[in-house]
Amino acid sequence: MADTIQQRIQNQIDANPVMLFMKGDAMFPQCGFSARVVQILNHSGVPFTTANVLEDPELRDGIKSFSNWPTIPQLYVKGEFVGGCDIVTEMFQSGELETLLADKGIATKAA
């Protein structure tokens, strides 16, 4: 049987320690909320992978049901759903995001 979209998403979050489902890509985000999460991840200095839901209608719907979350962007760290733009922003401001990334063993890029 062909991979279902749910299986594809599972594979993506398994294969990529910091996985961002977003509109556009890290270089050219196509939504302010996606752009803000990219900015935060860049600032945190961790390598991350993105998937552009605008290029893939199946993914755009699939990720919403997979995460039980109705909006984009969506951030996963080590296969675990962290949240969307508001939650990532709050966690960044409070320092919790840094702690989470460290606890999950995500190495920051060499300075």
Next chain:
Amino acid sequence: MTDLRRSDRMDETLRAAFAPEVLVIIDDSARHAGHAGAGPAGETHYDVTIVSARFEGMSRVARSRLVHEVLADEFTTGLHALALALRTPDEARRLTAAGAGA
């Protein structure tokens, strides 16, 4: 009641569900006019702050999921973006105290 504006409907729904100490709903649609997802009639992008004891003991993700669930009908009828600040009364008081220095 279906001809109520979305912000009025959301206000009613959220008050009934959360008995909030604070509820602020800002229609941010105009700022997103022209984007994909921003319909010509507006009523697509909102910024919502809720202070409610119902959030006690719940994670950030759980709080947001609960609000999404309560507003599920709005998402199926064109609500596109919902920025959420969800706090317990204690958290809100701490934030206010922290911001009230000077």
